[in-house]
Structure formats: structure tokens, C-alpha cells
């Protein structure tokens with residue numbers, strides 16, 4: 001018997017220009033754009049109060065989504081999954097809420113109904129018996145049948161999440177060697193969410209430095225050894241940054257620098273943001289340049305052309 005193709009339920013909502021504009025006056029909360037590790041840590045805070053909890057009340061700020069409050073009330077939250085900058089909240093009612101914070105969205109977790117004072121617009125409020133998880137200002141929110149979520153246009157476009165437990169270094173190496181990425185300079189590949197979702201500017205500089213590879217090189221020109229090292233380093237540095245709250249140096253080295261009086265900002269990276277300072281490996285001065293319109297940091301000795 002042939003199964004009927006189910007058209008995915010997609011409810012996308014356009015940007016609310018007025019509220020988006022008002023958010024422009026807010027100061028950025030990060031020194032630079034959050035990347036995979038920062039996004040996953042933010043999701044962890046929301047997941048900590050929602051996972052395996054019953055939804056007593058759910059509010060949608062966007063009119064077309066309000067009809068989902070009823071089917072979701074009384075359901076349990078299964079998990080919060082990150083895909084690059086998108087967050088998937090899975091419910092045991094067979095529904096998944098897709099949300100993307102874009103530039104303005106922000107999650108807040110508070111005691112049940114102790115809503116913070118803010119002029120931001122509440123777009124999604126998930127309330128358990130003890131807590132409220134609140135998403136403000138985000139406009140890219142939609143509700144899907146969980147089985148259809150992979151049909152979301154954004155998810156179809158992006159690669160595996162850099163922090164996915166299913167991602168292996170062999171898979172990363174395979175993607176590097178694939179037709180889509182093997183002939184492009186790595187400085188471009190390492191910003192491309194279609195390669196791996198969650199990679200970003202500081203991870204790009206740090207991964208290529210630790211792998212000892214010049215950013216202008218292409219995957220197809222690397223030796224087997226270099227390719228394996230790059231794939232392993234990609235996972236190691238991303239996972240370390242997640243575990244150590246944004247630090248890519250080995251923990252012992254980071255702690256030693258802190259002991260000597262270095263700030264978090266000065267001690268966290270190998271090369272990123274360290275222009276003209278000595279390389280931590282060979283003492284050569286770190287160079288800052290621009291690639292794909294974003295700053296990139298390299299050591300000419302450790303990353304020869």
C-alpha cells in the first residue's frame with residue numbers, strides 16, 4: 001500500500017517591523033555573535049526547566065500560532081534540540097516548535113509567572129508548575145508535526161549541528177571531501193552553515209590554527225593526515241568551547257594563564273582577537289586579516305601556506 005505524502009504543517013510568521021526596530025536600540029549581549037557552543041549553553045538553561053515537565057500553560061504571541069496552545073497544553077517536553085541558530089522544542093504530543101532568534105530574540109527562564117519587566121514582546125511562553133520559559137522578540141517561530149520538521153526550509157539548507165552527539169570526525173572528513181566543499185578555501189567553508197551548522201568566526205580561526213592549516217587552503221589539497229587532523233580538531237575545539245564556556249585553550253593552560261592574572265577574554269583563545277601578540281606555540285606574532293568579510297587570525301609559522 002502506498003502511503004500518502006503528508007504536506008508539512010508550516011506556519012511561518014513575518015517580522016514585526018515595529019518591535020524589531022525598537023530592539024535595535026538595545027546593546028548587544030555578546031561581544032560577538034554567538035556560535036554553536038553559546039547557543040547550546042543557552043538552550044541548556046531552557047531545557048533544564050522544561051525537559052520531562054508537563055506544560056500547564058503555553059502562550060503564543062503571534063496570532064496564527066495561537067491555535068496550538070490547546071493541543072500542547074498538558075503535553076510533556078521531550079527535549080530541546082539545537083540546529084545551528086535554530087532551536088527545536090519537541091513535545092510528546094507529536095508537535096515541535098521551531099524558533100530562530102535571529103538578531104533580536106532572547107530566552108528568559110524565570111519562576112512560574114514571575115515575568116521580567118521588559119518592553120520586549122513575548123512571542124512564546126511555556127509554563128510548567130514551577131517555571132516559565134519565555135521567548136521574547138523572535139519573529140521566526142513555527143509549529144510542525146515532529147515527523148515533518150526536516151522539511152523546514154532552514155533545516156534543509158544547513159549541515160549537521162557541530163555539537164550533535166551523532167557527528168563523528170569521519171563524517172566531518174567526508175563532508176570536507178564532498179563536491180560541495182572540497183574545492184573551496186577553508187576560510188569560506190568554515191563559515192558556511194551548510195557545511196556544519198553552528199560554526200562561526202572565532203571557531204574558524206581557532207580550529208584552523210590548532211589543525212595547523214592555512215585558511216586559504218582547500219580540503220582537496222590536504223594530505224590524508226591533515227584532513228583527519230582538521231576533522232578531529234573541528235569537533236574537539238567546538239566541544240571544548242561548549243564544555244569550558246567559550247574557552248578553546250586546554251583547561252590546564254587556561255587555568256595557568258588565569259593564575260598569572262590574565263582575564264577570561266585574554267586567556268580563552270589561541271589566536272582569535274590576539275593580533276600582534278606572540279603565538280602561544282611558537283612566539284611568532286599573530287596576524288589579523290579579513291576573509292569572507294570577517295576578521296580571521298593566523299600564525300604564519302604554525303599555519304604555513
Ligand SMILES: [Zn+2]
Nearest residue numbers: 279282299302
Ligand atoms: Zn605559531
